[in-house]
Amino acid sequence: xxxxxxxxxxxxxxxxxxxxxxxxxxxxxxxxxxxxxxxxxxxxxxxxxxxxxxxxxxxxxxxxxxxxxxxxxxxxxxxxxxxxxxxxxxxxxxxxxxxxxxxxxxxxxxxxxxxxxxxxxxxxxxxxxxxxxxxxxxxxxxxxxxxxxxxxxxxxxxxxxxxxxxxxxxxxxxxxxxxxxxxxxxxxxxxxxxxxxxxxxxxxxxxxxxxxxxxxxxxxxxxxxxxxxxxxxxxxxxxxxxxxxxxxxxxxxxxxxxxxxxxxxxxxxxxxxxxxxxxxxxxxxxxxxxxxxxxxxxxxxxxxxxxxxxxxxxxxxxxxxxxxxxxxxxxxxxxxxxxxxxxxxxxxxxxxxxxxxxxxxxxxxxxxxxxxxxxxxxxxxxxxxxxxxxxxxxxxxxxxxxxxxxxxxxxxxxxxxxxxxxxxxxxxxxxxxxxxxxxxxxxxxxxxxxxxxxxxxxxxxxxxxxxxxxxxxxxxxxxxxxxxxxxxxxxxxxxxxxxxxxxxxxxxxxxxxxxxxxxxxxxxxxxxxxxxxxxxxxxxxxxxxxxxxxxxxxxxxxxxxxxxxxxxxxxxxxxxxxxxxxxxxxxxxxxxxxxxxxxxxxxxxxxxxxxxxxxxxxxxxxxxxxxxxxxxxxxxxxxxxxxxxxxxxxxxxxxxxxxxxxxxxxxxxxxxxxxxxxxxxxxxxxxxxxxxxxxxxxxxxxxxxxxxxxxxxxxxxxxxxxxxxxxxxxxxxxxxxxxxxxxxxxxxxxxxxxxxxxxxxxxxxxxxxxxxxxxxxxxxxxxxxxxxxxxxxxxxxxxxxxxxxxxxxxxxx
Numbered sequence: 001x002x003x004x005x006x007x008x009x010x011x012x013x014x015x016x017x018x019x020x021x022x023x024x025x026x027x028x029x030x031x032x033x034x035x036x037x038x039x040x041x042x043x044x045x046x047x048x049x050x051x052x053x054x055x056x057x058x059x060x061x062x063x064x065x066x067x068x069x070x071x072x073x074x075x076x077x078x079x080x081x082x083x084x085x086x087x088x089x090x091x092x093x094x095x096x097x098x099x100x101x102x103x104x105x106x107x108x109x110x111x112x113x114x115x116x117x118x119x120x121x122x123x124x125x126x127x128x129x130x131x132x133x134x135x136x137x138x139x140x141x142x143x144x145x146x147x148x149x150x151x152x153x154x155x156x157x158x159x160x161x162x163x164x165x166x167x168x169x170x171x172x173x174x175x176x177x178x179x180x181x182x183x184x185x186x187x188x189x190x191x192x193x194x195x196x197x198x199x200x201x202x203x204x205x206x207x208x209x210x211x212x213x214x215x216x217x218x219x220x221x222x223x224x225x226x227x228x229x230x231x232x233x234x235x236x237x238x239x240x241x242x243x244x245x246x247x248x249x250x251x252x253x254x255x256x257x258x259x260x261x262x263x264x265x266x267x268x269x270x271x272x273x274x275x276x277x278x279x280x281x282x283x284x285x286x287x288x289x290x291x292x293x294x295x296x297x298x299x300x301x302x303x304x305x306x307x308x309x310x311x312x313x314x315x316x317x318x319x320x321x322x323x324x325x326x327x328x329x330x331x332x333x334x335x336x337x338x339x340x341x342x343x344x345x346x347x348x349x350x351x352x353x354x355x356x357x358x359x360x361x362x363x364x365x366x367x368x369x370x371x372x373x374x375x376x377x378x379x380x381x382x383x384x385x386x387x388x389x390x391x392x393x394x395x396x397x398x399x400x401x402x403x404x405x406x407x408x409x410x411x412x413x414x415x416x417x418x419x420x421x422x423x424x425x426x427x428x429x430x431x432x433x434x435x436x437x438x439x440x441x442x443x444x445x446x447x448x449x450x451x452x453x454x455x456x457x458x459x460x461x462x463x464x465x466x467x468x469x470x471x472x473x474x475x476x477x478x479x480x481x482x483x484x485x486x487x488x489x490x491x492x493x494x495x496x497x498x499x500x501x502x503x504x505x506x507x508x509x510x511x512x513x514x515x516x517x518x519x520x521x522x523x524x525x526x527x528x529x530x531x532x533x534x535x536x537x538x539x540x541x542x543x544x545x546x547x548x549x550x551x552x553x554x555x556x557x558x559x560x561x562x563x564x565x566x567x568x569x570x571x572x573x574x575x576x577x578x579x580x581x582x583x584x585x586x587x588x589x590x591x592x593x594x595x596x597x598x599x600x601x602x603x604x605x606x607x608x609x610x611x612x613x614x615x616x617x618x619x620x621x622x623x624x625x626x627x628x629x630x631x632x633x634x635x636x637x638x639x640x641x642x643x644x645x646x647x648x649x650x651x652x653x654x655x656x657x658x659x660x661x662x663x664x665x666x667x668x669x670x671x672x673x674x675x676x677x678x679x680x681x682x683x684x685x686x687x688x689x690x691x692x693x694x695x696x697x698x699x700x701x702x703x704x705x706x707x708x709x710x711x712x713x714x715x716x717x718x719x720x721x722x723x724x725x726x727x728x729x730x731x732x733x734x735x736x737x738x739x740x741x742x743x744x745x746x747x748x749x750x751x752x753x754x755x756x757x758x759x760x761x762x763x764x765x766x767x768x769x770x771x772x773x774x775x776x777x778x779x780x781x782x783x784x785x786x787x788x789x790x791x792x793x794x795x796x797x798x799x800x801x802x803x804x805x806x807x808x809x810x811x812x813x
Contacts, residue, residue: 001171006197008032009365010189011204012176012212014039015046016152016350017343018204019159019170020358021365026166028359029366033168036191038175039283041160042153044206046350047284048319049152050229050262052244052255053352054091056111056118056144058407058738060750061372061685062328063114065356072355073150080165082158085151089243089256092126093142094304096249099406101139102460105790108142110738112788113750119143120791130245132237132307149244149255152351159358175280176205179216185339186216200365202341207278207322209330209344218334220379221386222345223396224273224320226287228294229264231257233312235305248404250300260314261305265297266403272396273320275389282320289316321348325386325395327403329353331361332370332379335557341365342379347399368561369524373683380554385440391416408458409736410436410445410664418442422486422579423643431660434465438549441487444662447472461734465664466756472665473758476628480585481661482649485634486642489552490575491545491559497567498541504705505562507688509698510535510543517610517623519696521688522558523707527714528684529691531555532676536610536623544610544621546580546634548678562706578621579642583649584632586810587656592633594652598622600633607812616641616648628666629673629804631813671764672757674725674802680737680753681723681766689714690768691723718774721749725799726787728763733789735765742793743769743783751787760803769798 011022014037025031037043053073055066073086095101104120111118121129123138160170171193179201180188188195203220205212213220244255252265271293291298294316302308322345324330330345343361346353363371375381386392394415418425419440429435433444434454446465448454457464475481493502502510508520517536521529533547533555547555556573563569583591592600598613600622605611610623621636637645650658676682682691689697689711699711728735735754740747754765765787769775777800785796805811 001193003171003174003191003193003196004034004169007034007169008198009200009202010196010198011035011202013037013044013204013206013208014041014160014170014172015044015204015206016042016156016159016354017206017346017357018202019156019163020354021202021204021343021361022168022170023159023163023166024358024362025365026163026168028362030167031366034196035163035168035170036174036176037170037172038208038280040172041170042156043283044208045319045321046152046156046206048286048317049348049351050253050255050264051085051149051152051351052253053150054144054147055352056107056114056116058110059376060114061374062376063116064372065360066352067116067356068359069352069355070146070148073155076155076158076162080158080161082154082161084155084158086148087150087241088146088148089241090143090145091147091244091246092121092130094126094245094247094249095139095141096137097139099460100249102790103406104140104142106736106738108791109740109788111144112747113738113740116144116146130242132235132305134304134306143243147244150351155351155354176212176215181216181337184337186337200339200341202343202361202365204343206344207320208280209322209342211277213334213340213342216337216340218336218340218342219382219387220330220342220344221325221382221392222322223275223393224278225323225396225400226271226273226290226318227264227321227348228290228316228318229262230294230313231262231315231317232260232308233314234259235261235307235311237307246404247300247304250304251404252297252301252304254301254305260311261308263297263301263308265300266400267293267296268401270397270400272393275393278320287318289318291316323347323396323400325392325399327399328377329357330379331357331374331377332364333368335380335553338561367525370684373528373685375554375679375683378554380557381550383439383553385419391419408460410456410463411458412436412456422484423639424484424486424579424646427643427646428484428660433660433662436663438487439552441549443487443549444484444660446662446664447660469662469664469668470758472661473668475657475659476585476630476661476665476669477759478586479657480583480587480591480653481665482646482653482658483582483584483661483666484579485582486579486639487549488575488580489547489549489555489573490578490636491556492572492574493543493545493559493569494541495569496541498543498569501563501567501569502535502543503703504564505559506535507697507705507707509701510537512537514539515609515611517608517625519625521682521693521696522555523688523711524684525707525710527687527707527710529678529682529686529688530558530684532678532682534623534625536621538610538621546623551678577639578636579639581635581637581642581646581649582632583635584626584628585630586813588630588632590656591649591653591658595648602813616644618645620645626811627675628669629675629802630810668755668758671753671755671766672759672804676723677753686768687711687714690719690721718776720772720774721768721770722775722780723766723768724780725803726751726765726767726785726796727757727760727799727803728787728794728796730763730794733763733794735763735787735789737765739765740788741767741769742786742788757803764803
């Protein structure tokens, strides 16, 4: 086989993800695409996958991706003539304790929010559906009838045939050996059969994706882990259409196959394979059976299905699967290289995700932006620390071990910590800080009162920090609190064209005089919100950009990718150069005035301004801005000086009862004030007009900006959805987000975030109310609302203004 000298798009890897991506590129986009496979199709980890197809995840977009897979597998045989082995058997998830049952009731609510029907069954109903099952220990089970199973190799071959039918080329037994890169872009793919010039590369190399990425200087944080399952001889009395079973409290899963069972599980002590390179010739190969390690699953499985004890094991499969440090797969364009896209790390979810992942990845490759809110799987959720192989290994094994544990709200990972600490770490610890971690940074979530153990105790109801956070919350409303927000991502844009570049990238008007700051969104071509940040103008040609900790790689990449080529600007990440102390509360000015000679009066330093001021002999960038809805400043301090400045503020603040406050209180304060959180309330699926942020968009100015055309097209129309606030009086209810919103008894949306408003003394949440023919204020306020929480309805009130200080009097005091 000779390779063509050129292809528009080169897809690397012939597993289910690569074949699905090639199929969608060819079918939907008529792209000139070639797929390269180093062995033969499916020879990596696809061929030994168990083939379970579940659809429900906690993200609406990822659930859509998985639902798309099911629809594709149903109809693929009719198109290509090759069967996929798709069987819609439904899936039973078993609960043996109350916490798991609460989790399932919440999941069933999420399913309804996303337009799927999940039923809750009694143990007796489970026994009727699966007579061979022991149900004595069950509280109940959830039943998703549209889940099923498929044959991984058959789907992949069917997708490959479909790709060829639509014009894609597929070449087997050719290995990629390197890339020719110019100006941060791949120009040619080097292979064992010669070079191919190309415009774009899609790395779907499975457990080799890390190595393929490394050839182009790209980090794909993957870890191969050994995953075992068995295939039994025929089980007497087992129906061929028996539902698949997930038994998470026993950490096992089952599916029917040729009259027997496939059974595997996720153990708390998983076995990694290698942190080195995966051998290129590891095709259609497995590890030796490890019955000693598998015995823990065998015991649990026999307890659940006693018939297994008398049935022989036909085959044991022990193969490597690619897992990631957070259990989510990896899609998107690599931050280090403008034209390499990645689809990898599927955490044994590759078959369920394959159809949909190929669909969205193909769209992403062609458009240069994701078609949906895919933040939870975006490769840009990682950062430099994910290049540390040992850290990735430890965290990935922890994520694997949590695969079937109860998903408690606010649960934190424990491995690889502390990774990054602010210089205030020990000081905050002495105040009783209980830390969480975000992109490696240790951040105080809450402070344990004297005599209480500084530790999270997880539960499905109110957690042990609830009242302590309430005290912190009230303290910020009544006196003054200090937040260590050093983990904020921070960039500087400088150069003669800095304003021109930001004017194009930002939806709001950043062309204000020196000394002003602007809250703005960055939009995609659909008008969806890709980022949400502040831009401070420090000098004519110097802008300081501050965004959320977790969005560091993503937002920097978005800005870089959209700076027009002919502009003279420099963009630098200065995150570690500055620590950030947020001084917030009605007494904030008193404390600040006591440590600086600068004029911090309301006329001397109004809201929305930035000044350099001196504190304790150090120059500090002071931004008058808030995320809590009170008078306050963000103080950006040279990182080496943050300890000195913190001590000075604590000393000067003592008469005003200053105290350190954590991120949990920050969250309850922002919820009360109606500030939006990117990734939940505002996402690439939502426009500023949907989110009630139209005031922060410069549509009245005659300036073009990214996303403007999409917003202009929407301006004359009625909004299809609108973000609103909700309160619930019932103190026994706990809101987390994903609860269904009912208007006059009919579902109209779901909460994007939820929590408790301590000043209000009520549960609060935000969510989009949707209606195909459009929503206006009359429609919003003209209905009776309820929220469905863990499958129970509770009355709710809708609010179109912030719950707290709607006129923002306190912020501008």
